[in-house]
Amino acid sequence: MNMKNQTSCTDDEPYLKIIKTDGFVESDYLSNLQKRICQNDKRIESEVRSILDNIKDFGDSALLEYNKKFDGVDNIQRLTQEDFKKAYDNTPNDLKRALNGAFKRIKSFHKKQLEKGYSIKTNSYELGQIVRGLSRVGIYIPGGTASYPSTVLMNAIPAKLAGVEQIVIFTPSQKNGILNNDILAAAYVAGVDELIGVGGAHGIAAAAYGTQTIPKVDKIVGPGNIYVATAKRLVYGVCDIDMIAGPSEIVIIADEFSNPEYIAADLISQAEHDVLASAILLTSSLSVAEKTVECISKQTQFLSRKTIIKNSLSSFGCAIVCKSLDEATFIANEIAPEHLEILTENPNILLGTIKNAGSVFLGEYSPEPLGDYYAGANHVLPTSGTARFFSPLSVSSFVKKMQFVNYNKRALEEVKDDIICIAKREGFDGHANSISVRFTN
């Protein structure tokens, strides 16, 4: 598919097609979008399942074998906060400042998500809910070029705030023993406890099941390739996972007052992620759509990820010219995008009508990369239309709740007949007995 798009997309062609809504064209286009979403690949699934089973059954020895086979290393690197500190000390000052600035804003945004337990208390009974941080969380960080310090911050900061006792990065060991310095520096800034050098499906298995030397985790978060994503899906239930992530997308709503230069830049910044990324403009102005297409060609030529941008825009990008902003909003809610930018004259007016989106960026000085790195809101967001029902990663993602009930004799006596009534209607006389046994003799 990539090859095809590469050849079909010459430099003369505009990257972004423009379509006008007529009730059919755009729904055809939108259902094509769904095809981006990876179907479960049976071959990969069975390969991953056998890796999971081997780690589960043989632990460290299997892990070492896979580390040798897949990453060409003879050991399992384990780093601690001291190593992170050294990496931080070796970090250029501008990145240090940027990481600390991002840390501060991410922490301040997520602090507001801290949940407290509660209780309802009378003279004769008390009941309530207790909130506890998870004991141990694994953050998966891909190896190689797709290794991002911002991912470390976005995953570790809410976990830390939630009171997670141990935060552990799982990432592939490197042949030369040298891990990405920026990742380690970010781990230092965010207060990660440990890094274990196992990646891929075997890394996920080690996190979920544990081995002789690696304690199992309660939850695995973080991005990864199709093997990692499949492994996460298969261990869901053995531990918790953050989400089933699909390819990501941006939708931009624009009117005749929006600046095509900015629209183009923001569509491009989404498209450069990967060839499956989708960047969609919904605008009430044909002229803005046309100017955006021009700006995209102009801006893209100087960018290093030009080929990816071209491919994703021509495959899954589109400018849809809508009859009204109401129609644009309606379509945006149908798409339920990961990122939504509202670049209209009065963005706040539209916000109230947005029902489904991961993160909404309002006005022309809130481009999506501001959210990716710095504003403080999380960048781990529901993708591929799942914003209809999933939420951004948050402090809540790293806690669990526990209920408690404490009745005294009088309190139970007052309600015992009702309980016995329901229990008997449901055919559970053992349940009824558990109440009545307390009031006989």
Add this chain to the structure above:
Amino acid sequence: MNMKNQTSCTDDEPYLKIIKTDGFVESDYLSNLQKRICQNDKRIESEVRSILDNIKDFGDSALLEYNKKFDGVDNIQRLTQEDFKKAYDNTPNDLKRALNGAFKRIKSFHKKQLEKGYSIKTNSYELGQIVRGLSRVGIYIPGGTASYPSTVLMNAIPAKLAGVEQIVIFTPSQKNGILNNDILAAAYVAGVDELIGVGGAHGIAAAAYGTQTIPKVDKIVGPGNIYVATAKRLVYGVCDIDMIAGPSEIVIIADEFSNPEYIAADLISQAEHDVLASAILLTSSLSVAEKTVECISKQTQFLSRKTIIKNSLSSFGCAIVCKSLDEATFIANEIAPEHLEILTENPNILLGTIKNAGSVFLGEYSPEPLGDYYAGANHVLPTSGTARFFSPLSVSSFVKKMQFVNYNKRALEEVKDDIICIAKREGFDGHANSISVRFTN
């Protein structure tokens, strides 16, 4: 397996084995517990997948065929609040009172879980989080004898409080057209909007994908047999689901002051659910364990679900005599039970040491059936050890969150260098461009 247990378990035998902790026996026992947890059955999975695909591709016509094939009915029953009202009017007064009493307490407990959005605002930027109820939720209710009004209340009340716009029960149509009156009465009390008569895997498919006449839902909750559970697992991601539920369990912590009659009754009430249910006593007193075994034999003989109780207690029940209450607590946390009763002299002292449990019942007048039906805490709880990382069903289960970010020019200008620095380190010059384009001209 059931047959074997039935024959090996005569009336003379005690139902519950007693073991003493030595570090090995009990961990053997606990790992045997894990075997209850159903492995994915490939035959069922492929059968369910084909049902899902047919409903997805053919909608209503496939749904009607499955309703004919599996439930022997020629139509799809659809009931609304008027029908629920009629059923309520036909309900005996004692059940009306019990349902209303339960409703009131469940509502009062869950009201405390309502979440508000928040925002952080300065002169130059604002960002925050908006909380919205899901649009449409499906509650699966099994047909036939396993049809429980308490399930309707426990699932619908938090959904209603969360602001879900449409709450729809999916349940098998009945040949005679007559649905369980108690279910409909509970639907009336809880304010359910509609009932659609499709059950099994095809019911789950209709809920997840929608058909020509049935709009798709955002989330499916509620219990069901292995076909329903498999279908829910497979549609996870198409919509949200409540949890991957396994067989349920109770753990009771007792000391020498605990009443064996009550312990016995409460172990029995868990065991009567089904043959895979597990009921475990952890006690520091051998004598209490022995008396509990006697009480179980005595109490069980008059109960209607005697055979199920016998089977589950002999397969997955156990009295573990611990060296101390500390050891008992340690084992309870390892099991991470759905229900935990603390029947010791000072139950509140132990509560602080409980890390993993769905619902904790404190003291001798808080038996688990009080929580199943009436106290107000939810009875949809993490099972099979997943209380390590999952939470009880709550209002939070029925909302989604959406972030928003709104910077003005000055605010973005202040942080632009940091953003560009991180973007470039991560190799995304398109991201950097989306910031810098706003400050060049």
